[in-house]
Amino acid sequence: MxxxxxxxxxxxxxxxxxxxxxxxxxxxxxxxxxxxxxxxxxxxxxxxxxxxxxxxxxxxxxxxxxxxxxxxxxxxxxxxxxxxxxxxxxxxxxxxxxxxxxxxxxxxxxxxxxxxxxxxxxxxxxxxxxxxxxxxxxxxxxxxxxxxxxxxxxxxxYNHPDYIRVLSASVEEALKGKEWDHLLFSYHGVPERHIRKSDITHSHCKIDGQCCKTPSPAHQFCYRHQCYETTRQVADYLGLKEGSYSVSFQSRLGKDPWLQPFTDNTVAAFPAKGVRKLAIATPAFVSDCLETLEEIGMEAREDFLEKGGEEFHVIPCINDxxxxxxxxxxxxxxxxxxxxxxx
Missing domain, CATH: 3.40.50.1400 (Rossmann fold)
Known part of the structure; x- marks a missing residue:
C-alpha cells in the first residue's frame, strides 16, 4: 500500500x-x-x-x-x-x-x-x-x-512549472491594487560552507557571482543557485523589470561567512536609495512561520519604517x-x- x-x-x-x-x-x-x-x-x-x-x-x-x-x-x-x-x-x-x-x-x-x-x-x-x-x-x-x-x-x-505558477500567482494576488517600488525575495540564509559541502563536483561552487549562472551538475544540490533560479523564473513569469526586484538572505547565526546580501541590512538601506514602498516574498518557506511572520512581518517592517520607508507589503507563503x-x-x-x- x-x-x-x-x-x-x-x-x-x-x-x-x-x-x-x-x-x-x-x-x-x-x-x-x-x-x-x-x-x-x-x-x-x-x-x-x-x-x-x-x-x-x-x-x-x-x-x-x-x-x-x-x-x-x-x-x-x-x-x-x-x-x-x-x-x-x-x-x-x-x-x-x-x-x-x-x-x-x-x-x-x-x-x-x-x-x-x-x-x-x-x-x-x-x-x-x-x-x-x-x-x-x-x-x-x-x-x-x-x-x-x-x-x-x-x-x-524550486523550478517546477507548477510551483512557479502557484508562487507567482501568490505574489501577483498579494500585490494587486498596491503600489510598490521594489520586490525583495528573501530566502533563509545558510553558511557559505554548506554550499561548498553540497557541491558534488568539489570545484564548481565558488560563490563568486558567476558560478550559479554557469550550468553544472552542482546545481542539483546548490541552495544558492536554486534560490536565484526560483527568483528568475518568477520574475520572468510576472514580467518584472530588471532592477525592480532582488534577492537577499535572512536568519544568520554566528560569525562564519553566510550567504549575502543580508535581508536586515538590505531592508534598512532601501529608503535611503529611494525605495519607499517595499514588497517582500519569502520563497524558501512553504508555510508561514517565525521567520516570515516575526522576522520579516514585524522586525523588518519596523526597521524599514524607522529608516523612512512608507509602505511594507509582506506576501504570505503559499500555505494551504x-x-x-x-x-x-x-x-x-x-x-x-x-x-x-x-x-
Missing part, C-alpha cells in the same frame, strides 16, 4: 521557555545545521546559545502564536487535510524537529498498512539543513523501525492555497499511479 508523508521544519510545543529550549536544542544540535564536531557543537549550543536564546525566542514566538497553536504546525495540518480530501492514498504529516516527529508520522502510515512512502520535504530548494537532514533521519528510522518500508523522495521543486493543494494532490496521484514524478 502506498502513502505520502509531508515533512516540514517544526516548532516548539508551546511558547513556554522550557519548550522553546527543548526545540532549539534538538534543532541546533543537528550536525547538518551546525556542522562542526560534536564537542564544539555542544559547547556552542548548550554552553552558549541555550543560556540566552530560549528567552528571546519564546518572546518572539508569543508575538506570532495563534489560538490554535504554532502557525507553521496549524498551516501544515491544514495543507495535509486539504490534500487528503483530494487523494485516495493516506497522507501523513511530520516535523523534522519537535512534534509530530518524523518517527510518529512514519508509524502512523505504517499502522495503516503503508509500505511504499513518498517523502515530500516541504522545502522548494535543497539544503543540508533542510532536505538532506530529513532524508538522512528518515532512512535511519526506516532501518531501525520500518525495514520493510520503501521510500521515494520528491526532488526539490487551493492551487497549491491541487498541485500537491496531482503530484501524489501521478506517483501513486505510476511511481514516477513528472515535471
Amino acid at each position: 502506498k502513502g505520502v508523508l509531508l515533512v516540514n521544519l517544526g516548532s516548539p510545543d508551546s511558547t513556554d521557555e522550557a519548550d522553546v529550549r527543548k526545540y532549539l536544542d534538538e534543532f541546533l544540535m543537528d550536525k547538518r545545521v551546525i556542522d562542526v564536531p560534536w564537542l564544539l557543537r555542544a559547547f556552542i549550543v548548550k554552553g552558549m546559545i541555550l543560556r540566552t536564546r530560549p528567552k528571546s525566542s519564546a518572546e518572539a514566538y508569543r508575538r506570532i502564536w495563534w489560538d490554535e497553536g504554532s502557525p507553521l504546525i496549524v498551516l501544515s495540518r491544514r495543507l495535509q487535510e486539504k490534500v487528503q480530501d483530494m487523494v485516495s492514498v493516506p497522507v501523513g504529516l511530520a516535523m523534522r524537529y519537535g512534534n509530530p516527529s518524523l518517527e510518529h508520522g512514519l508509524r502512523e502510515l505504517y499502522e495503516k498498512g503503508v509500505r511504499e512512502v513518498l517523502l515530500i520535504p516541504l522545502y522548494p530548494q535543497f539544503a543540508m539543513a533542510t532536505t538532506e537532514t530529513i532524508l538522512v533521519l528518515a532512512e535511519k528510522l526506516r532501518k531501525q523501525h520500518f525495514p520493510d518500508m520503501d521510500f521515494t523522495t520528491m526532488p526539490p521543486f 492555497r487551493e492551487d497549491w493543494v491541487k498541485v500537491l494532490a496531482r503530484w501524489m496521484d501521478e506517483w501513486a499511479d505510476t511511481a514516477v514524478l513528472k515535471k
Whole structure:
C-alpha cells in the first residue's frame, strides 16, 4: 500500500521557555545545521546559545502564536487535510524537529498498512539543513523501525512549472491594487560552507557571482543557485523589470561567512536609495512561520519604517492555497499511479 508523508521544519510545543529550549536544542544540535564536531557543537549550543536564546525566542514566538497553536504546525495540518480530501492514498504529516516527529508520522502510515512512502520535504530548494537532514533521519528510522518500508523522495521543486505558477500567482494576488517600488525575495540564509559541502563536483561552487549562472551538475544540490533560479523564473513569469526586484538572505547565526546580501541590512538601506514602498516574498518557506511572520512581518517592517520607508507589503507563503493543494494532490496521484514524478 502506498502513502505520502509531508515533512516540514517544526516548532516548539508551546511558547513556554522550557519548550522553546527543548526545540532549539534538538534543532541546533543537528550536525547538518551546525556542522562542526560534536564537542564544539555542544559547547556552542548548550554552553552558549541555550543560556540566552530560549528567552528571546519564546518572546518572539508569543508575538506570532495563534489560538490554535504554532502557525507553521496549524498551516501544515491544514495543507495535509486539504490534500487528503483530494487523494485516495493516506497522507501523513511530520516535523523534522519537535512534534509530530518524523518517527510518529512514519508509524502512523505504517499502522495503516503503508509500505511504499513518498517523502515530500516541504522545502522548494535543497539544503543540508533542510532536505538532506530529513532524508538522512528518515532512512535511519526506516532501518531501525520500518525495514520493510520503501521510500521515494520528491526532488526539490524550486523550478517546477507548477510551483512557479502557484508562487507567482501568490505574489501577483498579494500585490494587486498596491503600489510598490521594489520586490525583495528573501530566502533563509545558510553558511557559505554548506554550499561548498553540497557541491558534488568539489570545484564548481565558488560563490563568486558567476558560478550559479554557469550550468553544472552542482546545481542539483546548490541552495544558492536554486534560490536565484526560483527568483528568475518568477520574475520572468510576472514580467518584472530588471532592477525592480532582488534577492537577499535572512536568519544568520554566528560569525562564519553566510550567504549575502543580508535581508536586515538590505531592508534598512532601501529608503535611503529611494525605495519607499517595499514588497517582500519569502520563497524558501512553504508555510508561514517565525521567520516570515516575526522576522520579516514585524522586525523588518519596523526597521524599514524607522529608516523612512512608507509602505511594507509582506506576501504570505503559499500555505494551504487551493492551487497549491491541487498541485500537491496531482503530484501524489501521478506517483501513486505510476511511481514516477513528472515535471
